[in-house]
Amino acid sequence: MNYHPVISGRFIKRLNRFVAEVEIDGKPELVHVKNTGRLKELLTAGARVYLEASANRGRKYACSLIAVEKDGALVNIDSQVPNAVVYDAILKGKIAELGNVDELKREVKYGKSRFDLMYIKDERRGFIEVKGVTLAKDGVAMFPDAPTTRGTKHVLELVQAVKEGYEGVILFLVQMQGCHTFTPHAAMDAPFAEALALAARSGVQLLAYDAEVTADSISIGKPIPVKL
Template sequence: MKYGEIVRGIFEKRINRFISEVYIDGVKLQVHVKNTGRLKELFQQGAKVLLECSDNPNRKTQFSIIAVLKDGVWVNIDSQAPNAVAFEAIKEGRIAEIGQVDLVKREVTFGASRFDLYFEQGEQKGFIEVKGVTLEIEGVAMFPDAPTTRGTKHVLELAKAAKEGYHCAILFLVQLKGCRKFVPNREMDPVFADALLKAEESGVQILAYDTMVTEDGMVLDTVVPVELIE
């Protein structure tokens, strides 16, 4: 996945979920934040950031933050990027646990949920829900960084689909390099963590991959070990 024009900036402060103040070439500007999560461990005053420049003259903000430098590593924070990266990877057969597919579509409805990806392999049909992961603590990738009733709903709906014969997977896409494992953030959301265990028991694959984050893009890279129970 590639971005268009990218500029560097220095993070100043977050105004609300959608807007932050950033210095670009010494000028303080209000910019769009492409993630409504908390991101407190990333949005520190003085942090280096990457911003995508919009070519839409009608936008209120010209720039959007897409990545933050943390401990020398770029962390992509674009909440729309994981789905795009996963779609490319599935289409190209680069996720070994899924393999080559005949068809892949984005945003397909099943029951009361809309899953990120739908795929077909011969007569086998399946769904993949993609969760972007930006929270890293001492080399451990964690999700979620805030309680997510919507995420829990998706997990339980996937478990239902798996019981009906669909090939189902949850892909935690870690938006940085260097994590040694992935664990659910039970302290933040025990209900979500329990839902993951239930889903795995129902036959849902729980997968995690990290990504190679560059200044103008992000691509799926290598498997990250998953531990549902620490």
């Protein structure tokens, strides 16, 4: 996944979930934030940030914040990109646990649910839920960074699909490098952590991969262990 064109700035403050103030070329500008999570550990005053400039002059905000520099490394915060990165990685056979699939579809409806991806492999069908991860502490990546009843619902729906004969995968894309482990953030959202443990016991495959991040790109990296 590539961004173009990309410019840099200094973070000033966040005004709400969708808008922040960033210093660009010495002037404060309002920009769109492509992530509604809290991001308190990342969006700190003075942090170097990277933004994608839009060619659409009719847009309310000319730039969208896509990455933040933390401790000398880049963290991609675009919540819209994980699905695309994982989709591309599966098509290229880069998710070793899945290998090469025969067919891959996005946004597939199942009952009252809609899963991020569905694959067909050797006549087996499986659903994949993708979660982007931007929170890390001492090399441990964690999700979520805010309570997510929607996320818990998705996990439980996937458990039900597995009970009905489908394969199920939850893949956490850690949108940075440098993490050695992924774990659910139970202190932030105990129901989600409990649902994830239930999913593991029910046959849902839990995967985590880090990502190679530059100022203007993000792509799949290497697998990291999941610890419940």
